[in-house]
Structure formats: C-alpha cells, structure tokens
Amino acid sequence: MRIKVGSTSMFSTSNLNDGIFIVKLVTINETEIGTKIIVKN
Numbered sequence: 001m002r003i004k005v006g007s008t009s010m011f012s013t014s015n016l017n018d019g020i021f022i023v024k025l026v027t028i029n030e031t032e033i034g035t036k037i038i039v040k041n
Helices: none
Strands: 019-026 032-039
Touching: none
Parallel strands: none
Antiparallel strands: 019 032
C-alpha cells in the first residue's frame, strides 16, 4: 500500500486482539521506520 507524503491514514483494528504491536514503515527512499502501537478494543 502506498501512502502520499504528508497524508494521514487510518486502519481498522477491529480484527486485532488487544496487545502491543510493532509497525514497520518503509519510505520511498527505503528508510525503515519502526514504532510500537498499543491496541485496546
């Protein structure tokens, strides 16, 4: 999935269990960004 620069995206978490997840994003110049998210449905 490609996301435009400067845009905001939202994703449904309804199919995920409560917990801590690691999200990895790769930019167009192949820089990897990782962050931890907490899901509590």
